[in-house]
Amino acid sequence: MERRAYYRNPVLPWLLIGPQLILVLVFFYWPTTQALYWAFTLEQPWGGGNSWVWLDNFLAIFRDGEYWLTVARSAFYALCTTGLSMAVALFLACFVDRALKGTKIFQSVYVWPYAIAAPAAGVAFRFIFAPQSGIVGSINQIWPGIWDPATNGVHALIMIIICHAWLGIGYNFIFFLAALQMIPRSITEAGAMDGARPVRRMFDLQLPLIAPTVFFLLIMNLISSFTDSFGLIDTMTEGGPVGSTEVMVYKIYFDGFKGLDYSGAAAQSIVLMLLVIALTFVQFKWVEKRVHYN
Template identity: 55%
Template sequence: MQKRATFRNLWLASAFIAPQLLLVFVFFYWPTAQAAYWAVTLEPAFGGGNQFVGLENFRAVFADANYWASVGASLLFAVGCTAVAVGAALVLALFADRGLRGHRLYRFTFFLPYAVPAAAVGLTFRFIFSPDAGLLAGINHVVPGLWNPALDGNDAFVLVLLGQSWKMIGYNFVFLLAALQNLPRTTIEAAAMDGAGVLRRMWDLQVPLLTPTLFFLLMVNITDSFVDSFALIDVTTHGGPARATMLMVYKIYLDGFESKDYSLAAAQSMVLMALIIGLTVIQFRVVERRVHYR
């Protein structure tokens, strides 16, 4: 029976955890409490006393058709980005794990997108996919108007979705490759001796054993798509055209910092936080049941 270790010096333990607790309080709990306070009060644009209004800010949010459009766009954006980023990273990790010639260079190259700031990714994709001078300009010369993110909302949505997905591929690749390298080689070698091909071993053995890592990346990517897409949207589309890329996080910014409606923005931020928490709970309740930890 293993004896449980105890730490008797409470003052020293408190000194070690105090900086972390302070950071969590200052940068998470305090802003969250402040946003909750603003969400139930009327915050003047240029300061002054707050007036308690109860749930009026939430009623105004839920009565806004543009807000529901941003919720739908955010959900579609999160699902699309997660599917593309995780799927592409899984394919890259499966083939990089085979140790083909130049695999070390591939591993380094595939991770690089995650090191690029979101604003730089947006600026790069904006120029690459420009309808006049970008990569697709030649296609527009053959078929005029086929690609124009400045005017077509679907094109703009695809543009930001690809940019967000490209940025997260490197992050997902690192976790998936590390998980693949920790899989028991004896099982895979036994399948190869039984005549299972490369693709069969990947699909029937490696992918099912990766479900804990895939579940973790699913949660991370969905959350990141909701909260870390602001810089990309701000640089590329500014929420347009015709609100096609107006995600929830960008609408919060416009209402809070452009329109100076802090209370409405605070109410939207609380709804966004509740939505992310709800999606996380659903994933644990539904998706985790299909995860194999052993």
């Protein structure tokens, strides 16, 4: 039987949800309405208000070949970051999901990267991958120029992908470990008794049983890759070299605040928002129905 909470004071529920409603209105709905207004208008060259141009801003960005390169780069970035982060997290979760001495310590340690802010991680990884110092510097002394993210766009993009994937490992690890621990031990023990090695058991038994969790994390990681990469890129490369690490969210910032094209940047933000909404719709339409907690 479904139970519902009833309040004698009708004002109390609104007081409880009031702070959250204020946060949503101030930090989501108000900026969204402003972005919609700027996306369909164009500011006069010498001030004096905005004039309605309707879909002209969207048509302008869709006709821009550079914008589509940014979209393709963002998709590549999201796929690589998501795949790398989830693969490493699943690998670590499978090893920790064992009744061995010391596994509790590793269960705690593997979560720590998720608590680190993206700009702080960006500064650390920028130093780690600096071509003049550390292990990379030693390799460059043997093969000069083999690694230089300051001038090579591919190297810079690889550096950011690795950093973003590392930040997401802790989040993915928590879900993977929880999903693996929900699998009855009798299933994995039966596979071991039949002679299946750990890798075989993971692909044939464990992975199919945690498919809902994998699908959920896939959607969440893709959304994060499209929307949460600004701090890393701004700290590590600022979109360079020559725009080779400029993804959709950073292009919005660059065109709006550096290029002062507020209308074009607003149109790009609407496109990105629609993409995130589409991914969220997929999650609630298909993923939520396949997640069982009993």
